[in-house]
Amino acid sequence: MNISPGSNDFGEAVESDRAHVWHHLSQHKRYETSDPLVIIEGKGMRVWDANGREFLDAVSGGVWTVNVGYGRESIADAVREQLVKLNYFANSAGNVPGALFARRLIEKMPGMSRVYFSNSGSEANEKAYKIVRQISHNKHGGKKHKILYRERDYHGTTITALSSTGQNQRKDQYGPFTPGFVEVPHCMEYRSQYGPCDDYGVRAAKAIEDVILREGPDTIGAIVLEPITAGGGVITPPDGYWETVQDICRKYEILLHIDEVVCGLGRTGTWFGYQHYGIQPDIVTMAKGVASGYAAISCTVTTEDVFNQFKADPSDPMSYFRDISTFGGCAAGPAAALENMRIIEEENLLDNVTAMGEYLLTRFNELKDRHELIGDVRGKGLFCGIELVKDRETREPVHESITQAVVADCMANGVIIGATNRSFDAYNNTLCLSPALISTPKELDEIVDAIDNALERVAVD
């Protein structure tokens, strides 16, 4: 089917979608009275839907993924070339783009060494958990099996990834969960558990140590953390937080697993989010921006030290990592990832993210001066959150319906933005922005103006 924006060729696609597709995260009742959104084309930062509407996409494919923008022919060409040459062979063998991409990736991650391929962020995290559990069995008689995760962080949709997620409403109705995952407090300065204080970062990190001591350090194998919490409200870490977390991990021999599924590959102006904070993780997972959505690929990256524990005893047939994923690392993914990385380098996109990120934060802070509804503006690079409150003094969050009204108003006016949504009990009140790494002031102004106008209209209503 050759469909183009504005034509009538896609009526069949919309009706087939309404009749047969079960959309992610969607209540389908509403499609009885309105058309489901069917996106048919994208170019740069814009997409078009089946009804011919044009949108500026301020969240890179809805879920912070299409980092280098839509319509990149060179990525499509690289994938096509690879598919014609070799579409698939199981990843117990290597392939050329996989090997080359692994090397290029490790060059961007000093201290890291090995890349394990899979297909999604959830899967990459599950691999990391299995690595931690197997080390616990091999080295600690199975005792150091617990994995800590943080309130508000998200690590995926499969039952175990969800077991390690700190967002209650996402988990509601899907239990029982995988045992051995223990929640630690968040590190959100704007909603400090300790009231205003100068050493919030250190205190928030020490709260993790309290949990470690309560559970028993010799029972805890790892902690998984987002460098900047994404879907939980774009929560940038307070000063002193990461250094203290790293010290605590070293002190109790707990592996530090950083989930870079959102921040990885340039979103915050460095290759990886953790690189802003001078820390050295043991395990890093990544997915969305690895190939900007041109192919499904995710990676679990470890240090050589972690890797070496899986070849420690050649006489033990059970000592290797007994994990497989049929499509993990199949050649189209790394072929797309290699070209995606080349584009980020050739077009100097990390520098662009830093410059445009500062511009966007400045513009959002101007909005804060004019809209009482905005309680907090935060972000790093092209990754921003705008937290909406009823009252700046009490910081009481607005009702979710207000957040959704702003999102809907922007959408009606041609700009797609995101929001924390039905993940928490009380905090569905943050607008989330992650425009493509190729953003220019022109697109960012358009995004800011749409939010400005939406806040104006929502405040009046």
Ligand code: PMP
């Ligand atoms: N970790 C983080 C931080 C994420 O934001 C997500 C997805 N939003 C995941 C893991 C899971 O990735 P996927 O949806 O590809 O399984």
